[in-house]
Amino acid sequence: MNIKIKDLYASINGQPILKGVDLELNSGKVHALMGPNGSGKSTLSNVIIGHPSFQVTGGEVLVDGENILEMEPHERARLGLFLAFQYPVEVPGVTVGRFLKRAVDIRAGEGNTKGFVKKLREMMDYMEIDQQFINRYLNEGFSGGEKKRMEILQMLMLKPDFAILDETDSGLDIDALQVVAKGVNRLREGDFGALVITHYQRILNHIRPDYVHIMYQGRIVTSGGNELVDALEANGYDWIRKQYGIEEDSDVKPVTSG
Amino acid sequence: MSNQSQAVDPQTVEIEDYKFGFHYPDSSVFKTRKGLDSEVVRAISHHKSEPEWMLDFRLRSHETFLKKPMPNWGGDLSDINFDEIYYYAKPSEKQWKSWEEVPESIKETFDRIGIPEAERKFLAGVGAQYDSEMVYHNLQESLSDQGVIFSDPETGLRDYPDIFKKYFGTVIPYTDNKFAALNSAVWSGGSFVYVPPGVKVDIPLQAYFRINSENFGQFERTLIIADEGSFVHYVEGCTAPIYTTDSLHSAVVEIIALPGSRVRYSTVQNWSGDVYNLVTKRAVAYENATVEWVDGNIGSKRTMKYPSIWLMGEGAHGEVLSIAFAGKNQEQDTGGKAVHAADNTSSVITSKSISKDGGIATYRGHIKVEEGVRNARSHVVCDALILDPESGTNTYPYMDILSDDVTIEHEAKVSRISEEQLFYLMSRGMDEAEAAMMIVNGFLEPLVKQLPMEYAVELNRLIELEMEGSVG
Ligand SMILES: Nc1ncnc2c1ncn2[C@@H]1O[C@H](COP(=O)(O)OP(=O)(O)OP(=O)(O)O)[C@@H](O)[C@H]1O
Ligand SMILES: [Mg+2]
Numbered sequence: 001m002n003i004k005i006k007d008l009y010a011s012i013n014g015q016p017i018l019k020g021v022d023l024e025l026n027s028g029k030v031h032a033l034m035g036p037n038g039s040g041k042s043t044l045s046n047v048i049i050g051h052p053s054f055q056v057t058g059g060e061v062l063v064d065g066e067n068i069l070e071m072e073p074h075e076r077a078r079l080g081l082f083l084a085f086q087y088p089v090e091v092p093g094v095t096v097g098r099f100l101k102r103a104v105d106i107r108a109g110e111g112n113t114k115g116f117v118k119k120l121r122e123m124m125d126y127m128e129i130d131q132q133f134i135n136r137y138l139n140e141g142f143s144g145g146e147k148k149r150m151e152i153l154q155m156l157m158l159k160p161d162f163a164i165l166d167e168t169d170s171g172l173d174i175d176a177l178q179v180v181a182k183g184v185n186r187l188r189e190g191d192f193g194a195l196v197i198t199h200y201q202r203i204l205n206h207i208r209p210d211y212v213h214i215m216y217q218g219r220i221v222t223s224g225g226n227e228l229v230d231a232l233e234a235n236g237y238d239w240i241r242k243q244y245g246i247e248e249d250s251d252v253k254p255v256t257s258g
Numbered sequence: 259m260s261n262q263s264q265a266v267d268p269q270t271v272e273i274e275d276y277k278f279g280f281h282y283p284d285s286s287v288f289k290t291r292k293g294l295d296s297e298v299v300r301a302i303s304h305h306k307s308e309p310e311w312m313l314d315f316r317l318r319s320h321e322t323f324l325k326k327p328m329p330n331w332g333g334d335l336s337d338i339n340f341d342e343i344y345y346y347a348k349p350s351e352k353q354w355k356s357w358e359e360v361p362e363s364i365k366e367t368f369d370r371i372g373i374p375e376a377e378r379k380f381l382a383g384v385g386a387q388y389d390s391e392m393v394y395h396n397l398q399e400s401l402s403d404q405g406v407i408f409s410d411p412e413t414g415l416r417d418y419p420d421i422f423k424k425y426f427g428t429v430i431p432y433t434d435n436k437f438a439a440l441n442s443a444v445w446s447g448g449s450f451v452y453v454p455p456g457v458k459v460d461i462p463l464q465a466y467f468r469i470n471s472e473n474f475g476q477f478e479r480t481l482i483i484a485d486e487g488s489f490v491h492y493v494e495g496c497t498a499p500i501y502t503t504d505s506l507h508s509a510v511v512e513i514i515a516l517p518g519s520r521v522r523y524s525t526v527q528n529w530s531g532d533v534y535n536l537v538t539k540r541a542v543a544y545e546n547a548t549v550e551w552v553d554g555n556i557g558s559k560r561t562m563k564y565p566s567i568w569l570m571g572e573g574a575h576g577e578v579l580s581i582a583f584a585g586k587n588q589e590q591d592t593g594g595k596a597v598h599a600a601d602n603t604s605s606v607i608t609s610k611s612i613s614k615d616g617g618i619a620t621y622r623g624h625i626k627v628e629e630g631v632r633n634a635r636s637h638v639v640c641d642a643l644i645l646d647p648e649s650g651t652n653t654y655p656y657m658d659i660l661s662d663d664v665t666i667e668h669e670a671k672v673s674r675i676s677e678e679q680l681f682y683l684m685s686r687g688m689d690e691a692e693a694a695m696m697i698v699n700g701f702l703e704p705l706v707k708q709l710p711m712e713y714a715v716e717l718n719r720l721i722e723l724e725m726e727g728s729v730g
Contacts, residue, residue, distance in 0.1 A: 049685050052677060073684035074693075082685075089682035093700025099686075102696070106687035137700070154686065 001027040001064060001080060001161040001193065003048070008059035010047045017043045019218035021059070027161050027193030030184075032204055032229065034197075035215030036237045041197045042086050044215070045164045049083045050076050078106065080161030084151035084168045086197075090139040096150070097134040100157055107158045123156045126186070128179050144171040152183035159187065164195045169203035181206030201233045216240050276557070277723060278371060279530055281499030282363040284471050286389065288348040292473070293341045296320055299443050302346045306412055306446075311423070319432035319442030326436035332622070333560035333589040338534055343475040343506055345444045347389040353410070355396050364388050371497060373466050380712050381493075382461040383408045387478060388468050390446040401459060406490075407452040408463050411479050414450030421452060425483055429512035429540050429568075437536045441477045441510040448478030448509065453488040453519070462491040462524075462710070467507075469498035469533070475506040482512070484519035484547075491522040493713065497557075500530045504559065507533055513541035513549060517571060520548040524709070526716050529558035531587060537563045545571030545600075552709060555582040555590050556720045564622060566595035569603035579705055580609040581717065583724050584617030584649070593622040593654075598634040598664075609640040610705050612698055613649035614725070620651065625666060626658040634664045642672045643701045645694065673701075695725050 003025040010018040017040050025031055035041055047054050048061055050073035060067050068076055091099070100120060104113050124131055127149050139147050148168050155163050168180055184194060184207050196207060204212075204226070212228040213220050216237070221244035222228065231239070288305060290298045299320045303313040328335055354360050357374045368374060368386050377384045383397035385408070392410040401408070407418060414422040432442035449465045469476050484490055498505060507529065515521045521541065529535055535558040541549040551565035567576030578594030590613075596605035611619030621640040642651035653670050675697050683693035698721065699706075706714045 049681075051681050072689070073681060074687050074689045077685055077687040085682065085685075089676075089678045091679055091683065091697065091700055093703035094696055099683075099696070102688065102692075103686040137703075158686070 004062040006060045009057040010054045012054050017218055021220055023220050027191050029193050029210040031195045032209035032212045033195055039215045040218040041215055042166055045083055045166045049073055082155055082160035082163040084165040086166035088139045088147040088151055092137050092140050094138050095135050096138055099138050104157050127153045145176045152180050156183055162193045166197045169198050201229050204229055216244050276530055278497035279500035281470050286347040286349055287351055290346040294345050298345055316443050319439050322433055323439035323443055326439055332562045332591040342473055345475050347471050348391050349388040350393055353392055354394050360394050364393055381464050383463040385449055385465040387447045389471050392447050404457050405454040409450050411448050411450045425514050429542055430510050430538050437508045438510055438538045441508050445477050445479035448480040451482040453484045453490045455485040456487045458489040462493045464493040467496040469505055472501045473503050478509045480511040483514045484521045486516045487518040489520045494525045497528050498530045498533050501532055505533045507535045509537045511539040515543040515547035515549050517545040522550040524552040524713050526554050528556050528720050533558045535561040539565040542568045542570050543574035546573040548575045550577040552579045554717050555592050560589045562591045564593045564595050568597045570599050572600045572602050574603050576605045578607045582611040582619045584613040584619040585724055586615040588617045591620045595624040598627040598631050601632045604635040607638045610702055611642045613651055614645040616648040618650045622654045624656040627661045627664050629660040631661045632663040636666045638668045640670045644674045
């Protein structure tokens, strides 16, 4: 799967957030996306998956050449896109088992889900999630770490072509972090690709990204390899600000992006 | 005896997704004229060859009906025109014990609703009412051998006069409210159930109420007596055709749960959108008896229904599970009531409502604890789920607590289906309608999982039909 994001602009309630994002993503590769709080990483994820609150005001997102911006979220999911949410949503009364069965049915095509339960149990073991969770209501009352593991479990069951992981590592203890990384790496063998959004080097030590992109003020300001991560770890975002920053706290909104 | 045995084409009116909107030509063998006066009341009684006391009861009830004001709370009833309604329509000359003998168009109706099939699969007895009379009634022999009575109330009055007269109208007097008075005046059909001491009717009995005629009023009357230590589960289902004019369904259901007995009464109401459904349901529970009302209200134009339990004996327990779905042009005014009149009594009222496409679901509950009652416990939970900005919900939990040895808990919650939930589920491949349905099912789940399997399946299916086609 090839995803081309071209000069993408998006706003929420009339407030521009994405200001000309250019980014190309490919399955078979793992991309890391870093950037300071509020730079627009989650917004970009939500816009790619089709969150209705955001208005796209310019640009394109092409998946294998096809513009997906007019598609409903479920149509994008059916193309093979997946988002591990930064804040997974609670759905009271809907059990993990029932929900996943249905999602897998849709993804695999009904009738192609033989051995679902066995597979689910296997993946739960792999993700070190207690089997009891099959009958728990989706994300309801889950701890932060349990929610994140549940996102990765869903990813393993749905086997997307391309997954966006929005800060799946935040709030995880060391063990959980390794489990989550293990989950991503398991899919990596195939033609799977991911955009791993993170603030920390830690997870990237377990999931070695092929590319690293830095987002700042609603744009991808630079891309490179792991050396960018090291640079951030050593110097913070100051140099990014100096090099790429548009004057902050300015009342005049920037019109062009470069 | 009847001339209706050739098949007739049902005149189906396809409106939205209501599956039971069809009707067959009116082929009643006897019908009172439009409107209501004491002559009509007499005609019904005469036609049923009733004893004098019942005619008197009807006439007194009719007078009370005329005197009582319309309720000035709850749903808007100002459109009901009592002069435009037919109060009695007899579909056939007799009642059958075998579906084969039931006249074709009537049998077809019940086939389409699925009653004979349900009977074969999971019911111990079935009564099927078409307009004003039960046309079919059957009870498994093993139960009648044990002395269980399951018939229409006309049979109860005729064949079991002592027990019938002892309890009839004692739980809900005709003076109770305007619609109880109306029912008492013109009642016809319904169920009469008696379960002897210690007998457990393990599989449900079901009565099904079908309106076929236009501008019709259905006024069935149900009386259930569970003798000491017995158990019975009674299921009531109902549907009606879609017409352009309004119909009225106004039933009275009385339950007497004698010491140590348990009665579960489940309703799967699925009226078409032009039925006013104004029903009075009340039970008395004596020492250590349990009464459970499971009340699923789907469809109708206005429903006003608050199943009640009077806990008269020490250790009695009552439960009301109320599920309401208010769709387009619908008002569901439902809830439950528990009166604690004895020590160590407990009640649980759980209400879940869903409103959609401008529908309004109202919870109206009443908990009363009489003076001097010790250790009364009551737990009330009402949850409302609103699916769109046009729809609404209200909660009116009344409390009358005259004792201080009570534990009362009340929780109420209103939630709206959230964009975040929809987006989350859609991002996993479900389209918007399915995502909404999943959220609704999840909302009902804690309640539905307490229900008997068949009932839960039926309820889910009906709600799915209501949800279909209108999301998005
Ligand atoms: N629903 C919303 N309503 C108003 N503002 C929003 C909304 N969602 C995002 N924003 C704003 O958009 C900007 C970008 O937010 P976004 O969540 O995309 O940042 P992020 O890069 O993911 O940050 P973090 O690293 O903290 O997760 C922020 O200023 C945020 O306040
Ligand atoms: Mg974020």
